[in-house]
Amino acid sequence: MPRILRSLTFRLALLYLALFTLSIAGLLALVWWFAVLEPLRLVRESVAAEAVALAAFYDPADPGPLVDRLALRGETPGEHHGLHALVSADGRILAANMTRWPARGNGDWLQFELDEFEMPDGREREVLAYDVGLPDGARLLVGRDIEELDDREELIANAVGWGSAAALLFGLLGGILMSLVVARRIEAVSRTARRVMSGDLSGRVAVRGTGDDFDRLGETLNAMLARIEELVEAVSRVSDQIAHELRTPLTRLHADLEDLAAAADTPERRLLAEQALREAVELQATFDALLRIARIETGRHGNQSERVDLTVLLSDAADLYGPAAEARAQRITCHIETGLVVQGDRNLLFQAVSNLLDNAIKYGPGGGVVELHGRRSGEAVEVGVRDHGAGIPVAERGRVTERFYRVPGGGADGVGLGLSLVAAVAKRHGARLALEDAAPGLRASLRLPAARTGRS
Amino acid sequence: MRLLLVEDDRRVAAHIAKGLGEAGHTVDVVGDGREGLYRTAGESYDAVILDRMLPEVDGLTILRTMRAAGNTTPVVILSALGEVDERVTGLKAGGDDYLVKPFAMSELIARLEVQVRRTAPAGERMRLEFADLALDLATREARRGGRRIDLTPREFLILEYMMRHARQVVTRSMLLERVWNYQFDPQTNIIDQHMSRLRQKVDHLGERQLIQTVRGAGYALREED
Numbered sequence: 001m002p003r004i005l006r007s008l009t010f011r012l013a014l015l016y017l018a019l020f021t022l023s024i025a026g027l028l029a030l031v032w033w034f035a036v037l038e039p040l041r042l043v044r045e046s047v048a049a050e051a052v053a054l055a056a057f058y059d060p061a062d063p064g065p066l067v068d069r070l071a072l073r074g075e076t077p078g079e080h081h082g083l084h085a086l087v088s089a090d091g092r093i094l095a096a097n098m099t100r101w102p103a104r105g106n107g108d109w110l111q112f113e114l115d116e117f118e119m120p121d122g123r124e125r126e127v128l129a130y131d132v133g134l135p136d137g138a139r140l141l142v143g144r145d146i147e148e149l150d151d152r153e154e155l156i157a158n159a160v161g162w163g164s165a166a167a168l169l170f171g172l173l174g175g176i177l178m179s180l181v182v183a184r185r186i187e188a189v190s191r192t193a194r195r196v197m198s199g200d201l202s203g204r205v206a207v208r209g210t211g212d213d214f215d216r217l218g219e220t221l222n223a224m225l226a227r228i229e230e231l232v233e234a235v236s237r238v239s240d241q242i243a244h245e246l247r248t249p250l251t252r253l254h255a256d257l258e259d260l261a262a263a264a265d266t267p268e269r270r271l272l273a274e275q276a277l278r279e280a281v282e283l284q285a286t287f288d289a290l291l292r293i294a295r296i297e298t299g300r301h302g303n304q305s306e307r308v309d310l311t312v313l314l315s316d317a318a319d320l321y322g323p324a325a326e327a328r329a330q331r332i333t334c335h336i337e338t339g340l341v342v343q344g345d346r347n348l349l350f351q352a353v354s355n356l357l358d359n360a361i362k363y364g365p366g367g368g369v370v371e372l373h374g375r376r377s378g379e380a381v382e383v384g385v386r387d388h389g390a391g392i393p394v395a396e397r398g399r400v401t402e403r404f405y406r407v408p409g410g411g412a413d414g415v416g417l418g419l420s421l422v423a424a425v426a427k428r429h430g431a432r433l434a435l436e437d438a439a440p441g442l443r444a445s446l447r448l449p450a451a452r453t454g455r456s
Numbered sequence: 457m458r459l460l461l462v463e464d465d466r467r468v469a470a471h472i473a474k475g476l477g478e479a480g481h482t483v484d485v486v487g488d489g490r491e492g493l494y495r496t497a498g499e500s501y502d503a504v505i506l507d508r509m510l511p512e513v514d515g516l517t518i519l520r521t522m523r524a525a526g527n528t529t530p531v532v533i534l535s536a537l538g539e540v541d542e543r544v545t546g547l548k549a550g551g552d553d554y555l556v557k558p559f560a561m562s563e564l565i566a567r568l569e570v571q572v573r574r575t576a577p578a579g580e581r582m583r584l585e586f587a588d589l590a591l592d593l594a595t596r597e598a599r600r601g602g603r604r605i606d607l608t609p610r611e612f613l614i615l616e617y618m619m620r621h622a623r624q625v626v627t628r629s630m631l632l633e634r635v636w637n638y639q640f641d642p643q644t645n646i647i648d649q650h651m652s653r654l655r656q657k658v659d660h661l662g663e664r665q666l667i668q669t670v671r672g673a674g675y676a677l678r679e680e681d
Contacts, residue, residue: 244509247536247557248465254558255471262478284558285641288538301539319610320636323649330601347540407481418643 005081009182013175018369021167028160036153043080043128043144044109050082051130051142052340060136063088067095080144083127089137101141108132110141126150152409184212189221198430201229220418232298250287254280281301282415293403294422296348307451308349310381314374317353321361329367332357336374340381343451344429352425353383355418356444364441376450384445393443397435422446457481457502462492462508463534465543468557472505475561476568489513489583496522501529502572505564508535508546516549523550530571540639562673566625572623584619587666587679589658591616591678600658610635611654618667618677627674651675 004010050073057066066086073082074097080260102112114125127144186204195203204225205218257277263272295301313334325332342349360370364387373384392400392407399405401423406416419433420443426433431448459476463469464487473483484501486492491511496504496518504522533546538556546554553567565578576613581586584591588601595614598605600636607615613635618626628647633639655667 244536251466251536252467252471253557254560255468258561259471259474280558289641292539295539301541316636316638319608320642320646320650323653324644324646326653327649347639350638354640354642364645 002445006177007179007183008176009179013171013178014206017168017171019174020171021164024167025160026161027272028156028163029336032153032156036149038455043149044148047128047142047144051140052168053134054084054142055132055134055140056139057275057431058134058138059175060134061264063094063138066140070095070097071280079148080146080367081127082144083129083140083141083143084201085141087139087141094138098125098143101129104131104139104401110143121388132190133211138395148253172203173206187212189218192221192225196225198299199426201225234284235300236295237296244423246287247284250280250284254284265331286415287415289421290403291389293417293421294425296421296428299428301348301428306344306346308342308344308346309346310349310383310448311338312348313350314340314353314372317350317357318372324358325361325370327362328361330361330364330370331368332370332372334371334372334374336372337376340374340376341451342381342429342448344448348425352422352446353385355422356385358443359418360385360442361390363387363389373445377447380447382445384443384449386438386441386443387401388438388441391437392435401414457568458490458500459483459503459505460492460495460499461485461505462489462495462510462515463486463505464488465507471666472561472564474566479565480678483569487511487516489518490662492518493521496527497528503568504533505532505534505568506566507549508533508537516546519549519551523534530574531569532567532571534559534564543639562625562670563627566626566627566630566673569624570621570630573621582646584616585666586619586622586650586677589619589666589677590621600660600663603660604680605656605657607654611650611657614650614654615658618675622677625670625676630674 024437038098054066054073055068057069059065063086069086070086075082076082076218081327083098085101086094088094089095098114100114102110110127110131112127112129114127115153124147125145125176125439126147126149127143128146129141132140134140156284192203192205200298204222206223207215209215237427240274254277257273257280261270261273264273281345292301315334318334318336320330322332357372364370368388371384371386371397374384375382396407400407401419405420423433426446426448429448431446434445436443459481461469461472461476461483463472463485466487468486469485473485476491484495484499486495490512492510492515501516506515506518509615510518515533515535519533521527522531524563533540533550533551534555534557535542535546536557543554543556552571555564555567582593584593591597591598591612592599593616594601596609598607598612598615614631617631617634628645631647631650632642651667651669654667658667659665664679666677668676670676
């Protein structure tokens with residue numbers, strides 16, 4: 001179905017147009033009834049009565065009185081001018097104020113047109129006549145001019161034709177225009193919604209100040225957005241505060257443990273202090289990762305306006321992790337197309353790719369291959385990392401991006417924040433982290449919207 | 457080196473001062489921003505260690521004031537704000553390096569020394585030499601004595617960075633920042649594997665070991681053991 005037909009406004013406009021046309025048609029039918037049909041019926045009645053009355057005057061021996069009456073009737077001015085013809089049985093015209101009439105018809109009623117040159121006064125006529133067969137075979141036609149009614153009928157027919165064509169045209173144009181205007185305003189609202197969803201909480205619906213329905217909707221939405229922004233800000237203020245409040249004691253803890261390690265008088269004590277120090281560093285790292293995920297998710301982290309050359313970024317990542325793979329006798333094979341450009345934050349994207357590679361190396365079998373893909377697919381750039389390990393069971397796949405979730409029996413170390421971070425980065429870039437069974441192994445991929453070309 | 461430390465947390469300040477003192481440096485410690493502003497304006501230091509959030513006058517204001525007055529003393533910013541954008545703000549204000557709390561003492565010392573004993577800026581010299589090791593920056597060729605060393609472009613960059621800071625400790629995070637130029641957290645230690653590969657190529661059996669591991673800190677290019 002074309003897009004315009006799915007538009008509610010356009011469909012309402014069509015419905016309205018149909019109702020409008022129907023009511024116009026009803027109105028015109030009524031006009032036709034009163035202005036044409038009803039007068040025609042009256043004319044017909046009077047003509048029938050006249051015909052009967054006039055026929056009574058006919059005397060086959062002396063048509064004179066009838067001819068006189070006919071002439072008198074023909075001269076009487078009136079709305080529907082009287083017309084007649086009297087033809088004897090042997091075909092002589094005894095009286096007539098018409099030049100032509102149809103040969104004997106099949107019924108009593110005749111309706112025919114007379115052109116302007118056929119009439120003495122040079123006017124067009126539409127004649128409704130009653131054809132009376134007289135007893136001796138003579139023929140009497142009694143009629144009246146109904147040209148005016150005919151004109152009126154034609155006028156109404158024209159009005160119906162042109163009027164409905166114009167109504168249809170304007171209705172369609174109006175419908176399209178209306179749905180475009182409404183669609184534009186709805187689009188403005190959904191654009192704002194998308195902006196907010198992508199993390200920019202300061203997005204607001206433009207209000208025109210006319211106080212119309214959309215303005216009121218916009219104001220309500222804006223009030224809602226303001227409230228959401230306020231709440232998110234409150235939450236982030238609290239988490240920033242926690243971050244700062246926790247970092248100070250952690251810094252002191254770190255400092256004291258360093259001093260302790262330096263002052264340790266036995267190797268065991270030194271080892272213990274160093275172990276505690278490592279735990280403190282781990283704690284800090286976990287805490288930092290959590291905060292970073294929260295900041296990315298609320299859109300307070302990362303720069304979206306940078307053009308990032310993924311071709312370079314992916315080969316940098318492969319290059320960085322090459323020796324780590326080699327240490328497990330693995331190989332990273334790259335299939336990276338040239339000219340892959342996306343819009344986003346290079347540091348975050350690098351972090352995401354690096355987490356995926358790190359996982360692939362960790363969970364892939366020693367001596368295996370880790371594949372890194374970067375290719376353009378339609379309007380997107382697809383980044384994929386595949387290992388040949390055990391993969392993730394289907395039941396677990398939805399949960400691995402949850403914070404602190406680790407696949408039961410997965411074996412490897414780490415706190416379970418790596419994939420959460422990748423998912424957050426993906427979401428921030430309008431992408432989704434897809435995890436698929438590569439049989440064997442896992443394929444993790446991100447479909448990022450490609451940056452528009454032509455700008456550098 | 458004569459150093460100024462502007463840090464309001466007394467215990468952290470004492471720890472840093474102690475560590476720097478043990479490394480052979482003289483440290484003046486001040487506890488608030490106003491005092492920091494006076495000291496940086498009135499006295500001359502080899503480097504300033506500046507906490508970002510301070511009472512009275514905050515670290516970035518001190519930094520901007522210094523730079524506006526034409527003071528080019530190297531400044532290392534310490535901060536509890538670790539995000540990349542915070543870091544960018546700090547460096548844009550005129551900071552030479554940015555260290556997120558908590559940090560290892562060895563990391564701070566390494567970064568300070570690199571800042572203070574800066575070698576000639578990049579691009580001025582087309583050839584770097586250390587002991588019998590030579591790098592030609594134009595032809596991207598590395599030689600040790602008469603032997604040509606076959607390096608990947610990345611290994612060349614690592615070696616170049618180490619030669620520019622010869623005899624100084626270079627930490628893993630410094631290498632990640634300077635050689636790869638991405639701000640991110642590797643989940644595992646990936647630098648050590650790069651270094652061992654580089655070491656295999658640079659230090660052959662029977663040759664003097666030039667790339668040395670500094671325990672608990674990082675690596676250094678040194679001739680002596």
